[in-house]
Each structure stands twice: as C-alpha cells, then as structure tokens.
Amino acid sequence: MKILLTGANGFLGARILARMQAQPSVTLRGMSQDDMSRYIDEVQPDAIIHTAAISDIGTCEANPEASYHANVLLPVYLAKAAPNSKLVMLSTDQVYNGNPSPGPYREGDETIPSNLYARHKLEMEQRVLEISPGAVLLRATWMYDMPLYQGDNRGNFLMNIIKSVLAGQPTAWSREQYRGLTYVREAAESMTGALQLAGGVYNFGSENSMNMYDTAQFLLFAMGAKGHLLEAGVRGNLWMDCEKARVGGVAFLNTQEGLARCLADYGMGAPGK
Ligand SMILES: NC(=O)c1ccc[n+]([C@@H]2O[C@H](COP(=O)([O-])OP(=O)(O)OC[C@H]3O[C@@H](n4cnc5c(N)ncnc54)[C@H](OP(=O)(O)O)[C@@H]3O)[C@@H](O)[C@H]2O)c1
Known part of the structure; x- marks a missing residue:
C-alpha cells in the first residue's frame, strides 16, 4: 500500500x-x-x-x-x-x-x-x-513530546511545564477546564x-477526567519535580469521549497513562515510578 x-x-x-x-x-x-x-x-x-x-x-x-x-x-x-x-x-x-x-x-x-x-x-x-x-x-x-534535535519545536503541555521548572517560573492552569x-x-x-x-x-486521542490544574500537578509529581502552579481562570472544556474510535479499533492510554509512558520513554520519571 x-x-x-x-x-x-x-x-x-x-x-x-x-x-x-x-x-x-x-x-x-x-x-x-x-x-x-x-x-x-x-x-x-x-x-x-x-x-x-x-x-x-x-x-x-x-x-x-x-x-x-x-x-x-x-x-x-x-x-x-x-x-x-x-x-x-x-x-x-x-x-x-x-x-x-x-x-x-x-x-x-x-x-x-x-x-x-x-x-x-x-x-x-x-x-x-x-x-x-x-x-x-x-x-x-x-x-506533546520532548523536542526533536534541530526540529521545528513549539511549546506543548510537557515542554511548558518542564521549561517553567527549569526557569523557576510558575505556570497557570485552570481547575475549571477539562481537556485531553x-x-x-x-x-x-x-x-x-x-x-x-x-x-x-x-x-x-487520550481521554482525561482530571482538570488542567490537577493534570499539571500530576505531571510534576510523576517527574519528581518541584514546580510552582498558579490557578488560571480559563473555562471552556475540550475533553472528548473517544469511544467511537475505540470501537473502530483505535484506542489510547488516558492522559495520565500517556504522560507516564512518555516520561518512561525518555527515562524521566521520578525515581521509583
Ligand atoms: N499539534 C497539536 O497539538 C495539534 C492538536 C490538534 C490538532 N492538530 C492538527 O494535527 C495536524 C498536525 O499538526 P502539527 O502540529 O504536526 O502541525 P505543524 O507541525 O504545525 O505543521 C505541519 C506541516 O504543515 C505544513 N504547513 C505549514 N504551513 C503551511 C501552509 N501555509 N500551507 C500548507 N502547509 C503548511 C508544514 O509542512 P511543509 O513545511 O512541508 O510545508 C508543516 O511541517 C494539523 O492538521 C493540526 O491542525 C495538531
């Protein structure tokens, strides 16, 4: 083909x-x-x-x-x-x-x-x-992903959090927004x-039943990193039920499992995780 x-x-x-x-x-x-x-x-x-x-x-x-x-x-x-x-x-x-x-x-x-x-x-x-x-x-x-060497790398959830930890700067995420x-x-x-x-x-894509603030907190914990999270006032959900694709044979890990897999792929999980 x-x-x-x-x-x-x-x-x-x-x-x-x-x-x-x-x-x-x-x-x-x-x-x-x-x-x-x-x-x-x-x-x-x-x-x-x-x-x-x-x-x-x-x-x-x-x-x-x-x-x-x-x-x-x-x-x-x-x-x-x-x-x-x-x-x-x-x-x-x-x-x-x-x-x-x-x-x-x-x-x-x-x-x-x-x-x-x-x-x-x-x-x-x-x-x-x-x-x-x-x-x-x-x-x-x-x-999200880690950057590719000399690739056209833009911001994404994982990199935004990692960069904020490295810079010692807070990032803001909403407790009222849900998205995969x-x-x-x-x-x-x-x-x-x-x-x-x-x-x-x-x-x-991945389903996510955690709000964005809790998802960011989950990622920091999974990396064993101390980050500073602020609360953003963003509303408007984007989370999706992906059952139709799943029934068709296309299934994803949920967002927390996907983040954990990504960290494991790069050897970046917190010790013992
Ligand atoms: N990234 C995400 O998180 C995300 C989320 C939801 C949906 N999507 C959708 O998933 C697809 C892939 O996203 P991506 O992030 O991989 O895209 P991307 O990296 O921003 O762009 C993909 C490619 O689009 C081509 N392109 C850029 N400007 C163009 C233009 N004016 N006319 C024609 N082609 C142009 C470029 O290829 P050339 O240099 O070869 O022209 C570029 O490498 C897109 O349809 C996007 O809307 C992405």
Whole structure:
C-alpha cells in the first residue's frame, strides 16, 4: 500500500514518518487545485495521511486567508484530486470549544467553534466528507513530546511545564477546564488503525477526567519535580469521549497513562515510578 504523508516535517508528521512506511509529500504551500491534481496523478497513492496545516490558533487569526487556504482549500483539493485514495485528515478538539455543555463531547454533540482555526477545521471536515464519504477526519487533542534535535519545536503541555521548572517560573492552569492531552508518539502509532476506520468524524486521542490544574500537578509529581502552579481562570472544556474510535479499533492510554509512558520513554520519571 502506497501511503502519501503530508506535513512530514511537522510535529505529528515527523513522528508518523518514523513509525510507518510512507512517502513524504512535497510541500503543499500555495498549491492550486490543478497543482494538487497533477501531483496526485504523479504519485498515485493508495492512501493519504494529511497532517499539513497552519495549526497555530494565533497564526490563523492573524492570517485568515492563509488559514483558509491551508486548512480548508488544500484538504478539499486533495479530496478532489484523489477520489480513489483512502484519506485520513487531522482536525481538532477545538471544534467543541464554544459548546456550553460541560462534556465530555461525543462526535454527535454540537460543534461551536469559537476561533477561526476551529471554524476552518470544521468547514474542512464537512467539505471533505461531502466529496469523499470514506474519508476519516480525526479531531485531535493538544499533543506533546520532548523536542526533536534541530526540529521545528513549539511549546506543548510537557515542554511548558518542564521549561517553567527549569526557569523557576510558575505556570497557570485552570481547575475549571477539562481537556485531553495526547502523547504525539501514540497518535503517530494510531495512524495504521486510523487507515482502517470507516469514513466519518472521530474524536482522537487520550481521554482525561482530571482538570488542567490537577493534570499539571500530576505531571510534576510523576517527574519528581518541584514546580510552582498558579490557578488560571480559563473555562471552556475540550475533553472528548473517544469511544467511537475505540470501537473502530483505535484506542489510547488516558492522559495520565500517556504522560507516564512518555516520561518512561525518555527515562524521566521520578525515581521509583
Ligand atoms: N499539534 C497539536 O497539538 C495539534 C492538536 C490538534 C490538532 N492538530 C492538527 O494535527 C495536524 C498536525 O499538526 P502539527 O502540529 O504536526 O502541525 P505543524 O507541525 O504545525 O505543521 C505541519 C506541516 O504543515 C505544513 N504547513 C505549514 N504551513 C503551511 C501552509 N501555509 N500551507 C500548507 N502547509 C503548511 C508544514 O509542512 P511543509 O513545511 O512541508 O510545508 C508543516 O511541517 C494539523 O492538521 C493540526 O491542525 C495538531
């Protein structure tokens, strides 16, 4: 099976490439429908894992047209260019961020995206599924890992906490916000299973029944680190019920188990843990 991977240099894409046989795509930046169709005709993939995107919420707000091109049009171009390929595309838990009910959210719950990135991801899901009903749209949680050597490393939950400990600075987390956090290497490992899922939208990642403050405290304890936590006033849950993917064969550790696995992978757990 020939799998084309977009965004192979990215945070998730680099870990997928390290795990599975896939052909990294050329950059899709600035591509038109014609460019995409020509490229897909050339490669003839059986499946496409599409991770390329503008994934930073602030960058999307500041550059709405670029966000629309990257996060809506490129996936639509891919779906039109590859009617016979199995498509797996990344969406986000942010599509639930304006839902006033406490959650955890299921795929059938109301999506109320309250930022541009999430609005574009939701439009992308809907348009791709109209074109390609067999496409698999994965609503991913915030993901974390240690940095890659000379990689394009951005902040994530794990690194934000580690940096705050090293700098002796506090970090602020909310006792009133619930969201899943996923070890990106586990997400990368789940791509083989994701390719087997029936077409549709799936919540994708680790479930978390702890609030963000308690999750940060859990991580500090698991590292054996003394950090200084403040309470943030953030509300708005993003936690998801991932039963649909689990039934389809794609199961994750919960957030605390995932953090513990990540620390163990890097030999960073507290002594005796
Ligand atoms: N990171 C997270 O915690 C998280 C959480 C939820 C959902 N997601 C979603 O998961 C997917 C992967 O996220 P990620 O963090 O791995 O992404 P990322 O590292 O920020 O970016 C992935 C790749 O996207 C390509 N890209 C950047 N700007 C682009 C543009 N304007 N047009 C076309 N391609 C562009 C780049 O590849 P080239 O340099 O080759 O062009 C980049 O390496 C995305 O769809 C993201 O929205 C991520």
